[in-house]
Amino acid sequence: MGFGITHSSLKMKKAVILLSGGLDSATVLALAKQQNFEPYCLSFLYGQRHGIELEMAKKIANFFSIKEHKIAEIDLRIFGGSALTSSIEVPKNNDFKSSNKIPITYVPARNTIFLSYALAYAEVITSFDIFIGVNSIDYSGYPDCRADYIKSFEKMANLATASSLNSNNFFKIHTPLISMNKKEIIKTGMNLGVDFSITHSCYDPKIASDEVISCGQCDSCILRLAGFKANNLVDPIKYRI
């Protein structure tokens, strides 16, 4: 006793975790740790309205004592085409659940770009495991959150890289939340000790005296609030309404 390094920690496999600062990816990070992966986190500054996300991502990485957290600056605004990267207004109190349309907050090819960077990072650190918090239950309007898309990316990744072609290892894209609803995600995160007060979901936040105040009316806030309510919990973050 008292030797510190356990057998299991010696065998830890590296994994790249896409960390957005939202509650989904914070839960994914906790799940990766539970599965005994050594997390290497990757976040993006991508001209989103809410650079606040990145500050939260840093807090979450810190909360989980992550060894390495890379931030890639990419500018998707050069193409435009989404309420999250250009000047289109974020919809409020939108009836998105009953609509079959893809939300205006969809960013063209976003997850493909994010996963491509994760693949580059994984290859450099010799990891074959990438975690992403996509979810096909809520927000099913996003094409790049579905299981068949993820499978297809995984297959492509194994043809794209030197590391998989030169070894018997295969890239796996882990999507532990893909079949969970928001209620289940929040419950899972709570059970794993995630501090949801340092997560952020709002598409239209305001800052007042250094505090982030969420709108409570965008699609993302509505889903989040309903998820806490379904667990009989109070969301620990601040709202304007």
Added chain:
Amino acid sequence: MGFGITHSSLKMKKAVILLSGGLDSATVLALAKQQNFEPYCLSFLYGQRHGIELEMAKKIANFFSIKEHKIAEIDLRIFGGSALTSSIEVPKNNDFKSSNKIPITYVPARNTIFLSYALAYAEVITSFDIFIGVNSIDYSGYPDCRADYIKSFEKMANLATASSLNSNNFFKIHTPLISMNKKEIIKTGMNLGVDFSITHSCYDPKIASDEVISCGQCDSCILRLAGFKANNLVDPIKYRI
């Protein structure tokens, strides 16, 4: 007569062309125009040693009177891992042809990242055609230059995007050079009127009195010089040797 707009120009389909400033992508652009596509060019500033490439890409886009040329700034140096993005030395007079190894100039997941951006751009401008100058004859060491990788990316792209899921259109990744050797690429470009004096290939160029001087000794220079020689042509760019 004299009406200016021809029937064929009204029907032109938009295409995204990945333009590096090299002779391959300049030839690809000429081929896309020959196939009656309206080219939208995309180049990257990605922490490569030779920002010169971008200047050449601008000259090429200008030479072909391209309507739109986007430049995406991405920083692959945050991951490291390649002679083209970090401080590893570019090999000279390397016997790369006889080696089965992946060259040190390989950039992890580079083409996957480039194609992901091209996909985002295509989706925003409602294009379903992406051109890339990959080649599996010379430089066969790069995994992300092979036909099965490209096919796999294409399949993934059609699952990733709102535009293909909501229409009967399918993304196609065009690789017109994939089975050509350097001799054939240069011959094709010459026949289509490409000005190779404004293209650039060297991994280790120098600038002297505003002129770009190529090393003549890196893998890329060796291939290029041999390609011109095989066509009984003199390469119009300047070399140090």
